[in-house]
Amino acid sequence: xxxxxxxxxxxxxxxxxxxxxxxxxxxxxxxxxxxxxxxxxxxxxxxxxxxxxxxxxxxxxxxxxxxxxxxxxxxxxxxxxxxxxxxxxxxxxxxxxxxxxxxxxxxxxxxxxxxxxxxxxxxxxxxxxxxxxxxxxxxx
Amino acid sequence: xxxxxxxxxxxxxxxxxxxxxxxxxxxxxxxxxxxxxxxxxxxxxxxxxxxxxxxxxxxxxxxxxxxxxxxxxxxxxxxxxxxxxxxxxxxxxxxxxxxxxxxxxxxxxxxxxxxxxxxxxxxxxxxxxxxxxxxxxxxxxxxxxxxxxxxxxxxxxxxxxxxxxxxxxxxxxxxxxxxxxxxxxxxxxxxxxxxxxxxxxxxxxxxxxxxxxxxxxxxxxxxxxxxxxxxxxxxxxxxxxxxxxxxxxxxxxxxxxxxxxxxxxxxxxxxxxxxxxxxxxxxxxxxxxxxxxxxxxxxxxxxxxxxxxxxxxxxxxxxxxxxxxxxxxxxxxxxxxxxxxxxxxxxxxxxxxxxxxxxxxxxxxxxxxxxxxxxxxxxxxxxxxxxxxxxxxxxxxxxxxxxxxxxxxxxxxxxxxxxxxxxxxxxxxxxxxxxxxxxxx
Numbered sequence: 001x002x003x004x005x006x007x008x009x010x011x012x013x014x015x016x017x018x019x020x021x022x023x024x025x026x027x028x029x030x031x032x033x034x035x036x037x038x039x040x041x042x043x044x045x046x047x048x049x050x051x052x053x054x055x056x057x058x059x060x061x062x063x064x065x066x067x068x069x070x071x072x073x074x075x076x077x078x079x080x081x082x083x084x085x086x087x088x089x090x091x092x093x094x095x096x097x098x099x100x101x102x103x104x105x106x107x108x109x110x111x112x113x114x115x116x117x118x119x120x121x122x123x124x125x126x127x128x129x130x131x132x133x134x135x136x137x138x139x140x
Numbered sequence: 141x142x143x144x145x146x147x148x149x150x151x152x153x154x155x156x157x158x159x160x161x162x163x164x165x166x167x168x169x170x171x172x173x174x175x176x177x178x179x180x181x182x183x184x185x186x187x188x189x190x191x192x193x194x195x196x197x198x199x200x201x202x203x204x205x206x207x208x209x210x211x212x213x214x215x216x217x218x219x220x221x222x223x224x225x226x227x228x229x230x231x232x233x234x235x236x237x238x239x240x241x242x243x244x245x246x247x248x249x250x251x252x253x254x255x256x257x258x259x260x261x262x263x264x265x266x267x268x269x270x271x272x273x274x275x276x277x278x279x280x281x282x283x284x285x286x287x288x289x290x291x292x293x294x295x296x297x298x299x300x301x302x303x304x305x306x307x308x309x310x311x312x313x314x315x316x317x318x319x320x321x322x323x324x325x326x327x328x329x330x331x332x333x334x335x336x337x338x339x340x341x342x343x344x345x346x347x348x349x350x351x352x353x354x355x356x357x358x359x360x361x362x363x364x365x366x367x368x369x370x371x372x373x374x375x376x377x378x379x380x381x382x383x384x385x386x387x388x389x390x391x392x393x394x395x396x397x398x399x400x401x402x403x404x405x406x407x408x409x410x411x412x413x414x415x416x417x418x419x420x421x422x423x424x425x426x427x428x429x430x431x432x433x434x435x436x437x438x439x440x441x442x443x444x445x446x447x448x449x450x451x452x453x454x455x456x457x458x459x460x461x462x463x464x465x466x467x468x469x470x471x472x473x474x475x476x477x478x479x480x481x482x483x484x485x486x487x488x489x490x491x492x493x494x495x496x497x498x499x500x501x502x503x504x505x506x507x508x509x510x511x512x513x514x515x516x517x518x519x520x521x522x523x524x525x526x527x528x529x530x531x532x533x534x535x536x537x538x539x540x541x542x543x544x545x546x547x548x549x550x551x552x553x554x555x556x557x558x559x560x561x562x563x564x565x566x567x568x569x570x571x572x573x574x575x576x577x578x579x580x581x
Contacts, residue, residue, distance in 0.1 A: 001507055020418075028509075028534075029502045030494035033292035041422050065499050 001063045007047055009056030018059045019043040031136060039134040042114040043070045045107045046130045050074040052097050054128060070132040078124040147201045147339035148186050152176055154198035159522030161190035166410045172525035183492045185285035186337035187410045187435045188444035201336030201445060204355040206362060209244055212328025214316055217245040218308045219332040221252040221390040222440045223359055224460045225453035231370055233460050237379040239369040243362060248379055252386030254308030257477050259398040261301050266429060274428045275299050277395055281341040282435035283413055291417050292489035300483040302347060305331050309352035311477050328354040334443025347483040358445035381473045384464035390457050392439035396432040404430040409437040505537040512536050517548045
């Protein structure tokens with residue numbers, strides 16, 4: 001099953017709608033709750049990243065019987081130093097975003113923690129593509 | 141006991157098949173079929189939202205009639221602290237307990253006292269580093285059921301301690317048996333409840349095989365009887381057992397305050413509870429060790445079986461809390477209780493939203509559901525009997541509804557049909573005429 005979602009730029013009011021819709025569908029498919037959580041939390045983080053850093057973009061989701069692959073593509077500035085971005089607490093979020101309770105520098109680290117596979121393809125000035133895989137047959 | 145017992149039920153004769161209850165149900169557990177609301181048993185969590193919302197009073201909670209107490213030789217009433225908030229401020233808590241006793245009971249024991257024992261046990265769980273935080277209170281049975289059907293990842297966070305009601309019932313029975321030498325089987329304990337979910341949790345408990353409570357009587361059913369007794373009340377005996385912390389449990393935030401940590405979050409109203417539990421499940425709430433979640437707005441004071449408005453009740457319970465604060469603890473009939481109050485049964489996730497046990501079939505159904513949903517108007521009007529368009533699409537793939545249940549789809553179809561019929565009507569019909577002419581000859 002393939003799903004496609006638009007992610008709005010800089011609008012935190014709707015942030016998280018795509019991941020919450022995916023979560024609902026995984027529950028309807030009868031996926032193990034712990035795995036639903038892994039997929040939903042990591043997709044949420046990537047979605048928020050696209051909203052606050054990436055100027056919006058879109059999410060493509062592919063669900064099969066063994067895994068879910070989420071690809072979030074944004075049109076943002078790109079990540080100059082992935083190693084730094086992967087560090088807990090490191091963030092380039094604006095004060096405004098932080099005041100809303102986001103931008104704690106936990107986005108990418110959390111995604112890594114909750115996924116079985118994380119690929120980041122980033123081009124400075126063009127955008128970032130984050131691909132998240134959660135395996136369904138792999139127990140926690 | 142049947143697999144799904146529910147206190148919340150429908151009075152068919154009063155139901156008009158409107159859309160009020162289906163729209164307000166937090167678990168999408170109601171559908172209108174053949175002009176009557178139907179409750180999907182496995183989804184209902186007995187929160188009582190539909191009882192509150194139904195303008196025709198067609199939704200009701202099944203509780204026991206007061207006459208059921210006469211099945212027992214020794215009858216003990218255990219009132220929820222909310223009871224105190226239902227009466228005018230001139231009646232003290234002791235007067236209320238005396239009046240309650242007078243309506244037919246041999247003794248009373250305050251559930252608020254049971255709450256104080258649960259508080260003590262909860263403090264120990266909070267201090268135990270090996271237990272997952274945040275702990276989520278299990279005091280509200282509707283919230284426990286909600287977690288069971290919607291938040292499986294939070295089952296391990298529940299405070300697996302018996303409720304104040306169960307603890308109070310056990311103490312009351314034990315006390316009567318030892319002090320008055322009465323057989324346990326002759327003692328009946330009756331919970332005086334503001335809440336429908338409590339009635340369910342007594343008839344079909346999740347935390348143990350059998351509840352210690354023998355009957356559940358709603359506050360509204362005894363309210364007038366108590367008022368009559370209050371007016372005639374001359375002498376009073378001392379019946380107070382609970383301190384202010386136990387009484388405060390009636391209010392949203394009361395349980396959290398009693399535990400004595402700043403790191404607690406209190407949420408009330410089932411839709412707010414869902415928002416918070418979603419945030420807890422996805423680990424978006426930090427720095428909180430204890431979550432008190434109550435299904436009714438205002439906590440138990442807002443229970444559907446109360447008589448008084450929740451905000452009035454809030455003011456009134458405050459007075460009882462303040463009075464209890466001013467009281468000397470030695471004036472209370474306080475005993476100790478050291479029995480284990482851990483749950484003896486476990487609850488398991490009931491995946492009520494799952495479309496099919498077989499993954500492949502579930503996938504096919506989900507794909508169909510999306511397609512159907514895309515074709516529906518998206519007005520979420522409820523006229524089809526489902527709470528929203530997506531729920532109708534879900535019902536269709538489950539084989540419980542059809543597309544023409546949607547009045548817009550039906551109208552479309554009728555329009556198409558009428559165009560087709562018009563087309564048919566305009567078709568020249570030589571054959572028939574010829575035949576007709578032949579016959580007339």
